[in-house]
Amino acid sequence: xxxxxxxxxPRHADVLPEGHYSxxxxxxxxxxxxxxxxxxxxxxxxxxxxxxxxxxQLAEEYGTPxxxxxxxxxxxxxxxxxxxxxxxxxxxxxxxxxxxRAVVRWLHEEGLNLDVCxxxxxxxxxxxxxxxDRIAFHGNNKSPQxxxxxxxxxxxxxxLDSFQEIARVAHIAQSLGKRQRVQIRITVGVEAHxxxxxxxxxxDQKFGIPLAGGQAAEAVRRALQLDGLxxxxxxxxxxxxIFDMSGxxxxxxxxxxxxxxxxxxxxxxxPEIDLGGGLGIAxxxxxxxxxxxxxxxxxxxxxxxxxxxxxxRTPRISVEPGRAIVGPTAFTLYEVxxxxxxxxxxxxxxxxxGMSDNIxxxxxxxxxxxxxxxRTSDAEPxxxxxxxxxxxxxxxVVKDAFLPGDLAPGDLIAVPATGAYCRSMASNYNxxxxxxxxxxxxxxxxxxxxxxxxxxxxxxDVG
Ligand code: LLP
Numbered sequence: 001x002x003x004x005x006x007x008x009x010p011r012h013a014d015v016l017p018e019g020h021y022s023x024x025x026x027x028x029x030x031x032x033x034x035x036x037x038x039x040x041x042x043x044x045x046x047x048x049x050x051x052x053x054x055x056x057q058l059a060e061e062y063g064t065p066x067x068x069x070x071x072x073x074x075x076x077x078x079x080x081x082x083x084x085x086x087x088x089x090x091x092x093x094x095x096x097x098x099x100x101r102a103v104v105r106w107l108h109e110e111g112l113n114l115d116v117c118x119x120x121x122x123x124x125x126x127x128x129x130x131x132x133d134r135i136a137f138h139g140n141n142k143s144p145q146x147x148x149x150x151x152x153x154x155x156x157x158x159x160l161d162s163f164q165e166i167a168r169v170a171h172i173a174q175s176l177g178k179r180q181r182v183q184i185r186i187t188v189g190v191e192a193h194x195x196x197x198x199x200x201x202x203x204d205q206k207f208g209i210p211l212a213g214g215q216a217a218e219a220v221r222r223a224l225q226l227d228g229l230x231x232x233x234x235x236x237x238x239x240x241x242i243f244d245m246s247g248x249x250x251x252x253x254x255x256x257x258x259x260x261x262x263x264x265x266x267x268x269x270x271p272e273i274d275l276g277g278g279l280g281i282a283x284x285x286x287x288x289x290x291x292x293x294x295x296x297x298x299x300x301x302x303x304x305x306x307x308x309x310x311x312x313r314t315p316r317i318s319v320e321p322g323r324a325i326v327g328p329t330a331f332t333l334y335e336v337x338x339x340x341x342x343x344x345x346x347x348x349x350x351x352x353x354g355m356s357d358n359i360x361x362x363x364x365x366x367x368x369x370x371x372x373x374x375r376t377s378d379a380e381p382x383x384x385x386x387x388x389x390x391x392x393x394x395x396x397v398v399k400d401a402f403l404p405g406d407l408a409p410g411d412l413i414a415v416p417a418t419g420a421y422c423r424s425m426a427s428n429y430n431x432x433x434x435x436x437x438x439x440x441x442x443x444x445x446x447x448x449x450x451x452x453x454x455x456x457x458x459x460x461d462v463g
């Protein structure tokens with residue numbers, strides 16, 4: 001809405017996003033367990049703790065901004081997915097959400113597999129000891145070098161994304177004297193109810209091979225003929241931050257339909273299907289994500305039912321949750337630098353990070369909440385916008401949230417649910433130094449990714 005529509009200046013109703021934050025929450029000091037990591041609580045002194053450590057101590061030791069990750073919560077969520085799907089299915093954690101060597105070790109210990117989508121992610125996985133046969137290699141344009149490295153390492157599967165890649169992987173595998181296990185990623189034509197940039201199963205986009213027009217069937221024909229490839233299954237990933245299971249239902253129906261066509265045409269029953277990741281998490285109290293056991297039950301039932309009616313053996317199912325495992329386990333801790341009330345509008349709260357550590361608000365219009373964590377306050381709520389320190393007015397971390405009216409420079413505030421796609425999409429914009437990831441567990445904290453230094457920046461600047 002343009003300002004000129006209201007010559008007297010916008011009223012509050014104009015600046016509040018529809019359906020959100022029309023009223024401040026009853027208690028600004030309360031921490032909704034839906035959006036905060038499991039071990040987060042507010043101590044009697046008003047300071048928030050995680051894994052038994054106070055945020056003030058963490059800020060002192062590691063500085064701000066910092067991503068603070070609750071290791072117990074990460075392991076619990078990983079285990080919940082593993083247990084929910086059981087021994088007849090595989091859970092591949094999507095490394096793009098956040099990957100470090102500690103994370104790889106936790107996944108290994110908790111019995112999960114790993115999905116990587118670049119040479120860098122593959123290197124991280126291998127260097128932390130993830131067995132290669134538990135790694136899936138993704139991507140819509142893997143380089144020949146990346147493919148060769150994955151084949152040489154004997155990764156469990158490469159997910160093929162195009163006709164060129166079918167030929168490329170087959171050629172590389174054959175020239176290395178190997179037969180690479182592969183899946184073919186198809187687009188099933190589902191419109192996932194999520195942001196356009198993170199929806200991936202409609203046909204007009206870069207990922208996968210369309211089921212429509214017989215392209216997927218042709219891809220299967222080619223893959224089955226090539227000596228360098230062992231086609232083990234079909235892959236579908238419909239998008240991200242999805243709450244509604246109906247998209248998965250349609251996808252499963254269409255993938256099984258293709259398996260049936262393959263059986264009818266080639267006499268081959270492919271043993272695996274992968275339904276991708278994409279399950280949503282709670283970024284605000286309004287979001288209601290599904291539990292892993294509900295998701296597992298629903299996906300398994302859909303696939304089993306579809307296979308029964310197609311008279312196919314039920315294939316081994318795999319899934320690739322990223323956000324749903326790591327997203328809720330971390331928050332970003334910031335120090336408030338300036339507080340700028342704009343009469344009749346809102347108060348701008350500037351923190352010591354911004355779009356360089358969380359690009360999701362600028363990129364996807366993502367919603368986040370925020371809380372004052374270094375103390376409690378009984379002050380009246382103020383409508384705030386949490387912004388970063390970058391040279392850009394779109395540098396917004398939390399668009400609209402209520403914070404206590406006595407918020408002041410030096411206070412620590414934290415944005416929950418930043419475990420996924422924040423550190424992994426962080427940048428050096430304005431030569432910002434990317435924050436550390438500090439893992440806390442049972443009263444101990446350690447940086448699993450350290451803060452960048454100016455030395456790190458200058459090391460790359462060889463001119
Ligand atoms: N499998 C495949 C093939 C994927 O492409 C992705 C995500 C996943 C699994 C994991 O999806 P998840 O369970 O984490 O939703 N940067 C965006 C998300 C991009 C997701 C890309 N692919 C965001 O910040 O929302």
